[in-house]
Amino acid sequence: MNTSQTITAQHPDPMSKQGSSTTHTRYVAMTEPVLNDLEVKLISAAKQGLELDCRAVKLTKPNGTPDPSRVIRGDVVQGLLTGKYGADLHPHGIRVRYARVVGSCNPKKPDPAFEYNSLVFPVGVKFSDCWIDHPIVAHDTRMPWLHLDNCRIPYFHADRLRVDGSLYLRCLVSEDGNDLGAVRLLGAHIGRNLELDRAKLHNAAGPAFHAEGLQVDRALRFRAADLKSKCDTGAIQLVNAHVRGDLWLDGTHVDNESGPALNAEGLHVGGSLLLCSGFTATAKSNELATVHLMSVSVGSRLDFSEGRDCTGHLWDVPRGQERAYLPPIAAKIENQKKNEHRNHLVLDLGCASTNDLRLPMQTVCTRSRPPWRLRKRCQPKSKIIVVGLKYAMLSRESDHTHWPHWLRDHTDRFDAEPYQNLAKTLRDSGRTGDARRLLIKLENARFKHSRARWWPPTFVWHLAKWCFVGHGYRPGKALLGLLLVFIATWWLLVQAQHSDAIYRPATRVEGLTNTPSSTPTTTITVSTPTAAASATPAPVTISPPPTSTATSSNPSPATTTPNSATDQCGGTEVARLAADISLPLINTNARLRCDFRPGDASWYARGSLGLQVLGWFFATLFIVGVTGVMRKD
Template sequence: MDETQPSPVLTDLTELEEQVVNTARCGKVAKPATTMTVEELAITDDPELRVRAEVLRDLLRGLHGDLDPRGIRIVDVRVVGQLDLDHVTAVTGLDLYRCALPESIVCRHARLRYLYLNHSLLTHLHASGLRADSDLFLRDATITSTNKDEAIRLLDAHIGGQVDLDRATITSTKGPALNADGLRTDSDLFLRDATIIGIGEFGAIRLLNAHIGAQLNLSRTTITNTNGPALNADTLRIDSHLFMGDATITSTNKGGAIRLLGARIGGQVGLNRAAITNTEGPALAADDLRADSKLFMEDATITGSGGLGAVRLVGAHIDGQASLLMSRLDNSSGPLLVLHEAQITGALLFPPAVVCPAGRQGMSRCGCPDSNRTITAHGLTYPILRETSWRQWLHLLVHHTTTYWPQPFQQLAATERTAGHDNNAREILITQQDDLRRRTPQALGNRLARGRHALWGWLGRYGYRAQRLVLALALVLTFAAGVGLLAGHVTTRPGHHAAEHVPPVTAKPDTPGTPCSPVELIGLGIDRGLPLGTTGIRAHCDLDTTTGWGQTFTATLWALQALLWGLATLAVAAYTGLVRKPT
């Protein structure tokens, strides 16, 4: 036969096929008198329940005359043979309700009005490059593929309405259950209450570079892949929300159970009450995710594995609050939460007990028994913390991070300062310096530099508690006054003391000295200890430096004067901010 000629139209139609043609012309539903389950239909040989795939192809091509705009609508039949719609431009839509298509459907680069396969059973839907003017529905459908790469293939397809797979059961034993890389929908993609089972490194569901024109909703769906990601959606774009509430996700993959690397979500990301498990890698890998609204993970149960972390939001941007109120977060071999360089423009809600079950606060010299449960937060920015106090978050930074980084402390201090809690901010920055010396002492220099840093911390709390220096000044000055008073009561020789009135020039050497009053002795100690200025008391009451005791007291007061010089300098520097705090 000449292949350039159109294929002949089937004319030897069965009674059921005649009914299908006639109902398509008048807009009615074709339905046989006998009904079976779709599982029974898939294996039946009853001619009264069987329609050849070629008849449906001819109808869609318009070879049986004008068809009603309502489309070809058929219930409870078995389609015999593969329904081959490759490159077909259909004149109307196709609605197969509760039908069996055991030899699959192929519609590569076809142009269909719509395609409904609700409650139907099929082995494979290959629709790469499909263009549908309206919706693609597979509600309550069962698709089981055992000899193809995917159960459903929608590579680079463009659906002008919704893609609805609610309550569908989609299984592939050789590859992805749904492979929709490059898919574009002008409306929603629904996979609610579905059961998805795929296998392999490509993922159970693949949506790489896909563009969903409204929301992607996988609420209450169960997705399983024992040898790869459950949802592989790197660089996915969603114009509205992503919902995965109450979903059950199980994966074995080093790259992540849910992969949203570089994804762009135009609304919320909702994972409330989701149960996500990955035995080899992250439960959620969302590096560089951008969400234009909030992120919710309330009451979620997250279990990941490995050094990449259980939940990864590296470089993510959440344009709203991030509610990480998970009920459980586990990773036995790596960090629980990785928030490196993440940006959150709203409140960060995070329960500290998820990381530190005892809910400890602040910095402890004894460490934390749960310090193996770690987070990574350097580069993380947020305007406010909720569901955790600043002390609890500080405890996480000190005891539940693997490496010292200054930025998390600075961010927490800035948050407290913005809220008007300057004292809290200073306490945070003091803890930062303590943690710096504890975990990275080499950053401070040699042993002498580390000693100076420790002394500076003890005396002035690194400049954040300058009043301690003022108190130290007062104490040293008081001690100097006490030294002066003591000097007036130490006898150096008969009739003389280490501190006494200055004798006149004409006084004889054996003339007894004149004791100074207690006030004069106290003034002498202060005068000798002051770094700057004098009281003038030494003109008539001073130390006798010709004696051993006089020289001892003089040397002591010189040492106190040097100490006062140092304390005064540090106090001025602390109050004026001249001392640079190491980071």
């Protein structure tokens, strides 16, 4: 609106003594904008607590200059929030639907952005299904709540933003971002939820979502979103962010052409971190992993699985149709660029911690067997980092049977710590046998990566420990070997008995001697009572039966030699002899009743000697395994 203002000034006329007056007219352009009908209705609705619905406005991007009577200027919104049109705004806030928010109506001088820096909004702002022509910049701003649902915007930057309630960016479309990001919330603090369900953030010059140091007091939702970027530091950047509730990334597709898809190093999640139900991450990163979760702390569940059957409500999706956006498919992570080790690094969980880990096999690799191979192989050869990963339990979706395959074939270098952590988790859950089998595989992997694996003594000792005692974790195998040695010894002695290689030795009886003198006599005095008390007893002489006429000058023990009918050993005596030979530290004195013939050099005697050595070998392995000396080594 142009108004004229007349200013009259007195000027002395040098040609006249009385002087003369000169009148000057000046035109002033008022800076107060003229409100159109839609903006007047907006001010009235904001004061009454009503929602302004502009369904007649088309959301398709028009060609040429927009009609001023059909749009809302950003200056009017800023004037409402700063009290320019009165401070009597309703607590329900400014709510607009199906509108187009523009800056200057002059196409030759477009506004660079809607700037709301360092403002304190008295009420919340809600734009639904709106087209916002210019970016929104709100650094160091504080507001009760902000909703930008189903809106199109070039980008949204709000560093150190303070929102007392929730920040909704659901179904937000941003395709004209810059090098700072499509949505940038560095150091922001959200009092309740931050939701970007089904958002579409495409940025060809920087990250799609940059929220380093973000704090969310409840949940952060990225469900069924679509994010594409070209940034070396990550499409989604949540470095050192803190989410007190759950972090939902289920059904989200993230693609980065020059860096990781998700960079969340140092992230702290009080609830669950859900990268399930069709989560897809594709990157071209040669330094960081596609999903970089180093030093992440998750209070409840870290889930890469198919997700739960009950997915919960999804924004702007009818009830019962959530599975169309959240399919029951495990997360898929790919890296199309090799690192310095010529490997595709897809997942980094180094030094991360969680209570429940759900990591199915198809998340990292899909094993297939080509027709020309007998063994399944992974294509492509992706790598993971799990050194320092701590978890309390493994769910059924994260079957531990494929973990040895991961730790053996999908890591850049060998480290025993992941094996030990998994074994501890299995023991705590009562699966001691699985833990022992895993530790046996650990020792095999340790030997595979050792430098002295091809030295013959080392190789033989490793093979013996693995086959006969399970590296000290299965000493029962040595006991079984000892039993087999006993059975083999018994069978050998039975065959030797049939071949007359063993016999029953002569019986030696001590104490029986032969004397050279005549037959000895023994005199026994027997007292017979008589009438006279002083009578003397008469001695009686008893002679023993005559003995053999063989004489000897020195007494010697008698020897009894059995005949050929009683020379064979009995079955019990053979078993006792087998125990004496094969079982160390056991002595039943069976050799006094049954033994090999003196001077016998048959293969039975030599075989028994070899079996005795085997018995000592298995007994030693059993003792070393039971006492744990081998495990300490």
